[in-house]
Amino acid sequence: MLSLLITSIIYIFSGVSFYVILRLFLYQTSLIHLLIKWKHSVEDTIYVHQFFKVPQINNDNSTQQNQFYKKVLTYLNSTSSLEDSDFTNLFAGKKSNDIVLSLDDNQTVHDVFLGARVSWTNEKKRTLVLRIKKKDKRRILRSYLQHIHTISDEIEQRRGELNLFINHSSNRGDGDGDVRWSCVPFTHQSSFETMVMDSDVKARVKSDLESFLKSEEYYHRIGRVWKKNFLLYGPSGTGKSSFVAAMARFLSYDVYDLNLSQISNDSDLKMLLLQTKNKSLIVIEDLDLYLKSESTAVSLSGLLNFMDGILNSCSSEEKIMVFTMNSKDEIDPAILRPGRIDVQIYFPLCDFKSFKLFANNYLGVKEHKLFQQVEEVFHTANISPAEVSEIMIANRGSPSRAMKSVITALQTKKNAGADHRRLDDSVELLQSGVFGKDSLPVKELRKLYGLLKLKTLKKVGPVDYDPVLIEPAMIKR
Structure with missing residues (x-):
């Protein structure tokens, strides 16, 4: 009886082993795939x-x-x-x-x-x-x-990866262009946490964007397209581009950098708008310079329709448009009217208060013996936040050297400004005939003025940077 039981157990295990071996063989070969197919x-x-x-x-x-x-x-x-x-x-x-x-x-x-x-x-x-x-x-x-x-x-x-889209056009061989977006990873590291910005203003900006993210039902209830338009204006190097990057990071939106000079007509502009997707941030930089250019291909009406026309209701929603300018003084009021521009933010040059924030963030310095001297020079000259950030990055190992470099830059700008004013006064006096008939001809004086101005600018150095940090901005509605 016992031997029969043992024999049965061996037989069962032998069968199981055979079945397991067969399955392993099939899965390790192409036979199982053939059977499944x-x-x-x-x-x-x-x-x-x-x-x-x-x-x-x-x-x-x-x-x-x-x-x-x-x-x-x-x-x-x-x-x-x-x-x-x-x-x-x-x-x-x-x-x-x-x-x-x-x-x-x-x-x-x-x-x-x-x-x-x-x-x-x-x-x-x-x-x-x-x-x-x-x-x-x-x-x-x-x-x-x-x-x-x-x-x-x-x-x-x-x-958590964002993309940067850049518009381009290609010729299909029949004379017509094909407008498309090309995509690359968005790697700009600017964020609201790294920005030199007044805490109250920063809180208002973030609160405004958070409210927008939750407003889909509200916009639809009042019959509006779920979008918002921002205008950022101020001198070069004051951080407008970095602010755009911070917005994109905060919203987790892809960025569409629209180059108007690459667009041949209003229809192409419409097609590019239709190709944008939800959760997007559409940027047009230096709009004032483009509108002043004589080679503009997009009409003013085409641009206005792009900003708030009926085409917006046919394209994707949950998007923000951002327009940047150096100055809005000579801009057509139709562009700036409510409905086309919802929020205006001014980016001024750096002042001493902002300088101290830079020193704290870049150098870890809250107080310094040269602060008083820096403050005195700030009363007589202006400098962009981009220049301050570049100076501090270059001299991050020595706070004293960084302070002295900022003082030197401010003093150079002060002297350059005085030279420019004197030259402008001389040209104005000459044109008014104060120097008399035998004085230096206007053409020659202007030539001299240009040479002196160029020499002065070389001393000052480049000022158009794209900083990570920006000057406190005032929001105007």
Whole structure:
């Protein structure tokens, strides 16, 4: 009896071992894959399928991006089944030692949702095709598409990576241009935490942006497009570009840097607007200089329509437009009216209060024996925040040397300003005939004036930097 029991146990274990060995053999060879493909082929023959296309562009007569295409692509590139598929592309990621998997042309990826098997094919025409059994369509289609939305949003949020889009045009060979956005990683490190800014003003800016993020229902209830327009104006080097970067970081919005000089007409400007997506920050820098240029291709009416026209209601929502200027004195009032510009922020040159904030952030210095001398010189000359930041970065190992360098820069600007005023007075006196008929001709004096001015500017050095920190700004509504 005992021997029979032992024999039975050995027989059972032998059968189990054989089964385990057989499974391991099949999974380690191509036989199991052939069996699975045969099984799926039989299912495909038996069941009726339906197909749904997700094109990259919304339709053949538009250049507007299909936002769902990007979400599906993000979702598929994250699935584990992509690793098991044939012809998967491998790319280096944005981080070191990071490898990214991506679909190849005509590659098919299978997915399983709520027990139903579906497949996606990446066609060469930049179209993703969903294949689903007709019997499963009513049960899972809507919830499956919502699942893709949710997962892709979670992936984008985890990445925390922003993109910078730059417009360009290409010639298709028929004389017409094709306007598109090119994308690169957005790496600017400016943030509200690193900015030299009055705490009350900074709080108002952040509160305003936070309120905007929560205002979708409100904007729709009053019949307005969910967007907001900012104007940043002030001299070069006062931190307008850095403020834009800080806004993008705070909102987690991609940045669209719109270069108007690369646009040939109003229609191209409209097409570029339609190609922008939700959660975007659209920037036009130096608008005043562009409007003064004689080679402007975009009309004033085209620009006004871009800012608040009916086209905005047809493009993506939850976006902020930012326009920068050196001065708004000579700008057409139509551009600045309420509704086109919601918030105006002025960026002045650096003063002593801001200088102390720079010294604290850059050098770790709250008090210094040279502060009094620096303050006295600030009463007689101006300097941009960009210059202050560059001087302190260059002399970060020696606070005393940094202070002396700032004093020298301010004194140089003071002397340069006095020279310019004297030269301007001389030209004005000559033009008024004070020096008489035998005096130096106006043409020669102007030539001398230009040489002296150039020499003085060389002493002062470059002033147009893009600093990480900016001067306190006053918000005007």
